[in-house]
Amino acid sequence: MKQILIIDDDDYIRDSLNIFFKEKGFATREVSNCQAGLDLLKEENFDLIIVDLVMPGMGGLEFLRKSAGLNLDTPAIVVTAFGTVQTAVEAMKFGAFDYITKPFVLDELMIIVERAIGVSMLQKENFMLKKQLKSKYKFNGLIGDSPGMQRVYEMIEKIADIDSTVIITGESGTGKEQVAKTIHYNSSRLEQPFVPINCAAIPKDLMESELFGHEKGAFTGALNTRLGRFELASNGTLFLDEIGELDLSLQVKLLRVIQEKEFERVGGSKTIKVDVRILAATNKDLEQSISEGKFREDLFYRLNVIPLHIPPLRERKDDIPLLIDHFVGKFAKKRKRDPLRFTSGAMECLLNYGWPGNVRELENLIERLAILVSGNSVAVSDLPEKFQGLRVKEEPAGYDVLARPAVRISEEVDSCIPDEGINLVGTVEGLERKLIINALSRTNGVKSKAAKLLGLNRTTLIEKMKKMNIETPSAGA
Numbered sequence: 243m244k245q246i247l248i249i250d251d252d253d254y255i256r257d258s259l260n261i262f263f264k265e266k267g268f269a270t271r272e273v274s275n276c277q278a279g280l281d282l283l284k285e286e287n288f289d290l291i292i293v294d295l296v297m298p299g300m301g302g303l304e305f306l307r308k309s310a311g312l313n314l315d316t317p318a319i320v321v322t323a324f325g326t327v328q329t330a331v332e333a334m335k336f337g338a339f340d341y342i343t344k345p346f347v348l349d350e351l352m353i354i355v356e357r358a359i360g361v362s363m364l365q366k367e368n369f370m371l372k373k374q375l376k377s378k379y380k381f382n383g384l385i386g387d388s389p390g391m392q393r394v395y396e397m398i399e400k401i402a403d404i405d406s407t408v409i410i411t412g413e414s415g416t417g418k419e420q421v422a423k424t425i426h427y428n429s430s431r432l433e434q435p436f437v438p439i440n441c442a443a444i445p446k447d448l449m450e451s452e453l454f455g456h457e458k459g460a461f462t463g464a465l466n467t468r469l470g471r472f473e474l475a476s477n478g479t480l481f482l483d484e485i486g487e488l489d490l491s492l493q494v495k496l497l498r499v500i501q502e503k504e505f506e507r508v509g510g511s512k513t514i515k516v517d518v519r520i521l522a523a524t525n526k527d528l529e530q531s532i533s534e535g536k537f538r539e540d541l542f543y544r545l546n547v548i549p550l551h552i553p554p555l556r557e558r559k560d561d562i563p564l565l566i567d568h569f570v571g572k573f574a575k576k577r578k579r580d581p582l583r584f585t586s587g588a589m590e591c592l593l594n595y596g597w598p599g600n601v602r603e604l605e606n607l608i609e610r611l612a613i614l615v616s617g618n619s620v621a622v623s624d625l626p627e628k629f630q631g632l633r634v635k636e637e638p639a640g641y642d643v644l645a646r647p648a649v650r651i652s653e654e655v656d657s658c659i660p661d662e663g664i665n666l667v668g669t670v671e672g673l674e675r676k677l678i679i680n681a682l683s684r685t686n687g688v689k690s691k692a693a694k695l696l697g698l699n700r701t702t703l704i705e706k707m708k709k710m711n712i713e714t715p716s717a718g719a
């Protein structure tokens with residue numbers, strides 16, 4: 243129901259507007275002065291404001307000016323006495339949608355009200371569509387609405403078009419390379435090359451030539467002159483992935499290129515000048531590497547002009563359903579099949595999982611399911627085993643271990659016994675196994691924490707894991 247705010251010091255006008263709009267199916271709030279109107283605007287949502295121009299205290303014009311500061315985009319219609327049309331025109335300059343002169347016929351006002359609400363809805367729709375379109379292309383297909391991702395988008399917008407070096411940090415699979423590409427494609431270098439190089443994947447002795455190129459005959463096997471990534475990225479962006487793995491001797495050379503913007507090819511003496519923007523990524527703690535003598539401090543400070551951190555998926559669970567939807571669509575298209583749908587139980591398992599491999603792990607899982615699941619519906623039993631025990635509701639904070647009733651989980655267990663009976667021991671063991679896997683997964687494999695969640699001590703948990711042949715999901719104490 244659309245809601246109208248009526249501001250008028252004249253009781254008679256307020257009452258008649260109130261009755262009229264209620265009869266027409268609107269909700270209304272009415273106040274007798276502008277200050278009270280402003281206060282209400284801060285608390286409730288309105289679709290339209292009707293405000294008298296001349297009132298004791300704050301007048302309609304000042305009200306319009308102040309309400310514009312609230313950025314609400316609520317259309318306002320001003321009511322003005324006959325002969326003060328000039329002020330009404332002034333009011334429209336302040337953002338009023340239209341005006342009506344007193345005395346007015348209610349049906350005439352109704353026409354203006356409908357027009358104002360219609361236009362305002364169109365404007366909002368248009369704004370939303372533009373915003374969606376903009377963000378869809380702007381962020382290069384990066385999915386996620388969580389506050390963590392919003393901060394990443396804000397940073398990308400701020401830093402895309404300046405040439406400063408950026409270090410993108412985040413766990414494996416959080417989207418560091420995709421963010422680097424997005425920065426490039428939002429910069430004025432977008433039509434120039436984006437050249438990635440993975441410092442961990444190239445053997446140490448080939449790395450220098452990979453980066454800076456080599457002259458013919460520079461070393462055995464150098465049959466031709468070859469351009470390195472720096473030259474290939476000329477006027478564009480060079481993405482140094484896993485920078486923490488770069489050899490110390492090359493770190494010195496890299497520092498020089500960043501500072502002097504020039505270098506020589508391996509085996510060459512000609513100095514080559516380049517204009518390249520450098521983006522680097524790492525899933526290592528570089529400050530730790532510095533203290534271990536594996537990373538040069540001067541290079542770190544040179545590179546780390548702008549740090550951009552991508553939070554792990556477990557810290558932005560709101561993004562999981564969006565990402566699932568995105569990948570389901572992607573693989574349905576690729577495999578030419580109907581999109582997968584998840585039962586609420588399966589979705590709960592996916593939400594409760596810790597995702598140590600982050601977005602890449604999620605993407606791989608959906609791809610696997612799109613190949614393996616025969617129908618369209620994914621149930622808990624279709625998920626890999628480590629997910630299957632995760633259907634346990636969140637534990638309330640401060641939950642006392644000793645006071646935990648064993649029946650808390652019984653709601654989750656189907657307690658029906660079929661006519662042919664059940665294997666109680668096997669069923670209970672199965673449940674125990676699922677709960678242990680769940681606890682380990684929730685605590686990223688940290689056994690002491692998992693044991694605490696289960697109300698066991700750590701050694702009992704380890705014994706049970708051995709007996710049941712359960713492996714730790716990721717390295718943990």
Ligand SMILES: Nc1ncnc2c1ncn2[C@@H]1O[C@H](COP(=O)(O)OP(=O)(O)OP(=O)(O)O)[C@@H](O)[C@H]1O
Pocket residue numbers: 383384385386412413414415416417418419420421525601602605
């Ligand atoms: N926010 C996101 N929206 C959509 N896809 C994403 C997002 N983040 C990551 N991806 C996808 O997840 C996969 C892994 O991302 P990417 O390679 O950028 O991660 P990474 O942090 O560089 O990983 P690694 O540390 O292992 O190199 C890619 O297929 C990428 O397209």
Ligand SMILES: [Mg+2]
Pocket residue numbers: 418419483
């Ligand atoms: Mg990467």
